[in-house]
Amino acid sequence: MMTSAEAATSEDALDRIKSVVGPKGIVSDPEQLGRYIEDWHGLYAGAARLVVLPASTAEVAEVVRICSAARIPVFPQGGHTGLCGGATPSANGIVLGLARMNRILSVDPANFTITAQAGCILAEVQRAAQAADRFFPLSLGAEGTCQIGGNLSTNAGGTAVLRYGSTRDLTLGLEVVLPDGSVIEGLRSVRKDNTGYDLKHLFIGGEGTLGIITAATLKLFPRPRETETAFLGLSRLDDVMTLFARSRAASGDQLTGFELISRYGVQMALDYAPGVRDPLDAHHPWYVLLEMTSSQTGTGLRTAMEQILEEAMASGEVQDGVIASSDAQRRELWRVREGLIMGIRHQGAASKHDVSVPVDQVARFITEADAAVVRSYPGSRTLSFGHVGDGNIHYNAFGVPEADIPACHDMVNDIVLGLGGSISAEHGIGISKRHDLTRYKSPLELDVMRRIKAALDPAQIMNPGKVL
């Protein structure tokens, strides 16, 4: 409980915050407030004393300074598309949204870099790169809504990690407002910098608990000049891994996408996503969406793709397949992968997992988890899809009795751990996986994390209740 003197100080602080951001920087419309308070799939209903949208790094810093002095918790928010409740506020704090800080600060094609404010929508960063004949490879389902600051804070993955790495790997420099309101001006665009501890890697994936990322300098790449996309039907899960090894060996670095989808996933896309057609005539237990790209033309990409398919079909790994013959057809194939997400929302409560295992353990993980889930919960049904090349599987068990979901959840995670895997591959920890973190991370690693949190945020005002 606050004393009345503290409450008065705190009210005064909120007034000062309002005057820092001005009327345009305050969200007060009750209709609009909801989307800053609740997370987007409605699992976490938060609350907040104030929702502010600063227009500059200086405003962010000033707001944080006031909050630091008054011990008011700060909940940073990007596009609010996270899946773990990492941006959900609590009643004693303020929401600090980055949406108004949405300028591309510079694009430097000769240096292959782009500098963007944290509130830039991911798709805008992609477009700005493309306009300069360059390529920003981060790509994921929410790219039309999520903000690059959120991508950085959660170290977002997506469909191009196999070739280009996660958001962490794409980052050269950061500007960060620390929990005391001081500003690290680290928008460096050099490729190599060995001058002491690499602080940016604490804030990337830190989920806003160590500071607020306000801008970033990111790597660009040569634009893909040729793309070949195939949709393949397979009868056995083990063959998926053989096909992956074959594809990577034959195409080397040109293999940029290798997405696994089970039949159930394809069926969901057909049932729930408008306009999706089954790319293949017959049904197959497993599908692979395989994509190869080249930044050059005339490297025989089509021939290489055809040869991989020919050999894979001759050896019996692949039963049927289609190679996109146009950009329109390529987009149709990807619609299957994207469309299944719409189906998931209609399946009700589930044990949901975003896990990774060593790449060669993917088939084993799915096989063991499926067997355990179906044995433990008769009538349940599992769905696996994801980025096989990264060992990253989105695993869902539907039809598990709601009371049994926590036990099912732990059971699947134990299998992941037994295979040397991670219980959060790309979605982060937020609120939803804090329990998992204490269960699966070593006490020593958690202790070191807490020491770092205490060193950077001694007052514990920055996104409290998340991660740790």
Add this chain to the structure above:
Amino acid sequence: MMTSAEAATSEDALDRIKSVVGPKGIVSDPEQLGRYIEDWHGLYAGAARLVVLPASTAEVAEVVRICSAARIPVFPQGGHTGLCGGATPSANGIVLGLARMNRILSVDPANFTITAQAGCILAEVQRAAQAADRFFPLSLGAEGTCQIGGNLSTNAGGTAVLRYGSTRDLTLGLEVVLPDGSVIEGLRSVRKDNTGYDLKHLFIGGEGTLGIITAATLKLFPRPRETETAFLGLSRLDDVMTLFARSRAASGDQLTGFELISRYGVQMALDYAPGVRDPLDAHHPWYVLLEMTSSQTGTGLRTAMEQILEEAMASGEVQDGVIASSDAQRRELWRVREGLIMGIRHQGAASKHDVSVPVDQVARFITEADAAVVRSYPGSRTLSFGHVGDGNIHYNAFGVPEADIPACHDMVNDIVLGLGGSISAEHGIGISKRHDLTRYKSPLELDVMRRIKAALDPAQIMNPGKVL
């Protein structure tokens, strides 16, 4: 000064350390001791109370625990090839060398990973990958002597960063002994892991000040199947940058090496490295060693290389050039680049720099630095070479009066800073650049580093006097 009671405790601790590592783990031969005490180019003469070589992580942990309790400084050492004095001990501490922990723990070709103890020589890691038909890309001059643990602790760069990144980018997991002797068992081999703060990035590039890396799980890649190497003569520095842009645009990700050498550098290799021949008939002010590799065969790499050269010569960027027609000839071309290092040692005292700037600022940096040095110190002579694709230039000013070297050093670094660059691109800070760090890093960043150091090493026993 120690009290006599402290001294007795401390002596007792040294005895216990000796019994932990056993007779094989103690270096006592005075002939041998020297190389653990002095750095290899003889700039920093250290001292130590004891030099131990533990045989296991458990022994490392036990030694560190004893040192922590007795407040004895610990100086971790790898292959001792660092250039900044980062491994030089001081008289009150012990040297903890990793040389006996030199086992490859596992190679996993299906998962494209290798796990090695910290004391493995870099070349052994490369060979173990090759034996499994895989490729470990880290490559640098000292690879026959340096240890992977040292590469990790300094985030080593080398000649393949353009395509594969620095050591940091090649690392999936680490085992680390913390300054209190506890062990982070983080040898994970998953590609994606978003479970809290990514602690490994503190130890990578931490130069042994936050803990001792005892083993690492590293990324492997498909083996290059084709390599094309060219040695080109250019008349203008600006044309080097145009050639880089042209090569990267035309070859995309197949461009794996782009090394700049000035005529002076080629001359040094000719004068001091045995068996080096000038690859070109006439002299040119600038040279580029250009390498393209492909993990596939039949992609027309040779044709692409020839086309780049043809166009670059037609446009006047390149005056003359040779493409290696055999592996033997390729090695000869690289001998020029490697051989110039031998020449540098014969030039006496110099203002030496390992800097990086945004890639498109490389020519400007060299031009401005050369003009400033020659204007300030008539009779001086500068040498530039390095990894243009990373914006990383090794810059040397010879013939500057010895008393003026510090001023010359600051003058060149100021130019780097003015261009948004870094004063240590790949060699780290160690002892030699601590002064530079306080001059060029923001006080806030230094403060955050110190807070992290205090959080992980409150007794300040781990490699004291380095970095901070």
